[in-house]
Every structure is written in structure tokens, then in C-alpha cells.
Amino acid sequence: MSVTDRCDLRCRYCMAEDMIFLPKSAVLSIEEMGELAERFVARGIRRIRLTGGEPLVRRGIDTLAMRLGRWSVAASMS
Numbered sequence: 001m002s003v004t005d006r007c008d009l010r011c012r013y014c015m016a017e018d019m020i021f022l023p024k025s026a027v028l029s030i031e032e033m034g035e036l037a038e039r040f041v042a043r044g045i046r047r048i049r050l051t052g053g054e055p056l057v058r059r060g061i062d063t064l065a066m067r068l069g070r071w072s073v074a075a076s077m078s
Contacts, residue, residue, distance in 0.1 A: 001050055003058045003064065006058075007052075030058075
């Protein structure tokens with residue numbers, strides 16, 4: 001799940017000189033990503049990878065990671 005297209009590293013590998021980022025209105029909120037992930041889990045998905053430009057620059061990523069972590073623990077207990 002791509003949580004952002006932004007990155008603070010500015011390496012040549014993925015960052016063009018004339019990089020145009022998505023407007024914030026086009027990016028899912030943390031709550032929407034959590035709901036989407038919950039639907040994936042309900043349909044049998046067991047691994048969700050958080051990706052993006054640099055996922056740790058996304059505000060609220062800790063909240064999403066904790067939410068996903070709770071499902072991981074619950075799945076391992078059943």
C-alpha cells in the first residue's frame with residue numbers, strides 16, 4: 001500500500017528533477033487506508049507492505065502501523 005509519493009532523500013533513482021507530487025486531496029487519508037487494509041484482511045490478505053516515496057515522512061504512519069499490527073497479532077492468535 002503506497003502511503004505517500006513524497007520523499008526526503010531526493011536520490012536520482014526515483015526523484016526526477018521536475019517531480020510533480022500528487023495533490024493532498026488525491027491521496028487517501030490514514031483512516032481510509034486503515035479501512036481499505038481491514039477489507040483486504042477480511043478477504044484473506046495476510047501481508048500488507050507499506051511503501052511510497054518514503055513512508056516514514058507520512059504524517060500519521062505510526063497510527064496506521066499500529067492498526068495493522070493489531071490485526072497481525074489477532075491473526076496469529078487464531
